[in-house]
Amino acid sequence: MSTKTPWWIRVPVLFFLIFGLMEFFIDSGDKPAIIEYPITQFFLLLVLMILIAIELILASIENIMFQTLSEEGKERYLEAKSKKYEWTWAKNLMKNLTKSRSIEREGEIVLDHNYDGIRELDNVLPPWWVYLFYGTIIFSVVYLVRFHVIGDYDQAQEYEQEVAAAQQAIEEYKRTAKDLVDASTVEFLSNESDLAAGEKIFQTNCVACHTQDGGGSIGPNLTDKYWILGGGIKNVFTTISEGGRDGKGMIAWKQSLKPAEIAQVASYVISLGGTTPANPKEPEGEIWVDPNAPEDTNGTESETPPTEQVSDSTEVAMQ
Numbered sequence: 165m166s167t168k169t170p171w172w173i174r175v176p177v178l179f180f181l182i183f184g185l186m187e188f189f190i191d192s193g194d195k196p197a198i199i200e201y202p203i204t205q206f207f208l209l210l211v212l213m214i215l216i217a218i219e220l221i222l223a224s225i226e227n228i229m230f231q232t233l234s235e236e237g238k239e240r241y242l243e244a245k246s247k248k249y250e251w252t253w254a255k256n257l258m259k260n261l262t263k264s265r266s267i268e269r270e271g272e273i274v275l276d277h278n279y280d281g282i283r284e285l286d287n288v289l290p291p292w293w294v295y296l297f298y299g300t301i302i303f304s305v306v307y308l309v310r311f312h313v314i315g316d317y318d319q320a321q322e323y324e325q326e327v328a329a330a331q332q333a334i335e336e337y338k339r340t341a342k343d344l345v346d347a348s349t350v351e352f353l354s355n356e357s358d359l360a361a362g363e364k365i366f367q368t369n370c371v372a373c374h375t376q377d378g379g380g381s382i383g384p385n386l387t388d389k390y391w392i393l394g395g396g397i398k399n400v401f402t403t404i405s406e407g408g409r410d411g412k413g414m415i416a417w418k419q420s421l422k423p424a425e426i427a428q429v430a431s432y433v434i435s436l437g438g439t440t441p442a443n444p445k446e447p448e449g450e451i452w453v454d455p456n457a458p459e460d461t462n463g464t465e466s467e468t469p470p471t472e473q474v475s476d477s478t479e480v481a482m483q
């Protein structure tokens with residue numbers, strides 16, 4: 165075997181090559197295959213052992229062949245072998261990038277002035293530095309033309325793009341992490357699909373007591389402004405999640421619904437506000453005003469008519 169690469173390079177390189185190929189071809193979702201399918205760990209172990217075995221076999225074949233050589237052949241062989249693997253390509257690259265003189269030849273470029281024994285070498289500029297410098301010049305020209313002549317985009321636009329991208333990432337995150345909502349973080353979901361999902365949940369679980377249109381039977385009317393347990397998305401979320409007062413029949417739905425689903429059905433309930441059900445149940449509870457946002461106009465729930473109701477709500481607020 166007259167190969168130049170020593171075994172301690174050959175074995176790891178082959179091993180990681182096979183490792184990489186394995187990871188590339190085995191579809192294991194987010195996690196690497198080696199964690200997703202523990203059997204692959206045995207496979208890699210086997211590969212490693214086979215590689216080592218091949219090396220050992222090659223070494224012993226080499227040894228046997230060596231024994232068959234004549235004395236002269238042995239000598240030549242050993243001589244060739246003692247030339248160790250050298251990083252010739254790396255050394256050449258380094259040399260090309262620096263153009264430095266070897267210490268032995270420095271005498272050729274030493275300058276003739278001499279300050280108290282300190283002398284100067286007239287080295288050429290190292291090519292890596294020179295090309296980097298040319299690179300900066302090209303870059304500056306491109307930059308100048310692109311941003312100061314053509315005016316591709318400016319910092320403000322760049323900032324807006326980044327904010328928009330971040331916003332999108334947040335939306336994406338929220339979509340996958342919806343179940344992180346709780347009563348303190350829940351927001352009204354105005355999204356069509358969320359409301360549709362909420363309606364579906366409502367039709368499956370809630371109509372028995374609140375009727376199809378939320379008008380109420382066993383459970384109270386959900387379309388009016390009167391709430392027993394408080395209106396607004398956060399209170400409604402809490403009521404659905406934790407249930408009503410003991411013995412009234414409204415169970416804690418957190419047992420069977422996920423937080424995201426509760427948020428959807430709560431939003432659907434809020435969206436029922438102001439609709440006219442076929443058989444509305446008598447109002448129960450009190451008119452609810454949002455304490456945080458009395459002038460809030462985007463909430464569907466706080467549509468207090470301007471005049472007559474005002475006295476009512478102030479009464480409630482004072483109690």
Ligand code: HEC
Pocket residue numbers: 365366369370371372373374382383384385386390391392393394395400403404407408409410412413414415417429430433448449
């Ligand atoms: C077994 C009958 C029953 C079912 C099913 C039921 N509820 Fe209720 N619900 C009630 C009763 C009774 C109350 C009143 C609780 C109280 O007075 O403490 C209530 C209260 C509520 C309230 C608070 C109303 C207020 O005025 O504060 C909301 C909101 C509500 N339910 C939503 C739902 C949703 C959403 C579902 C379906 C996931 C549902 N309910 C399923 C019986 C039911």
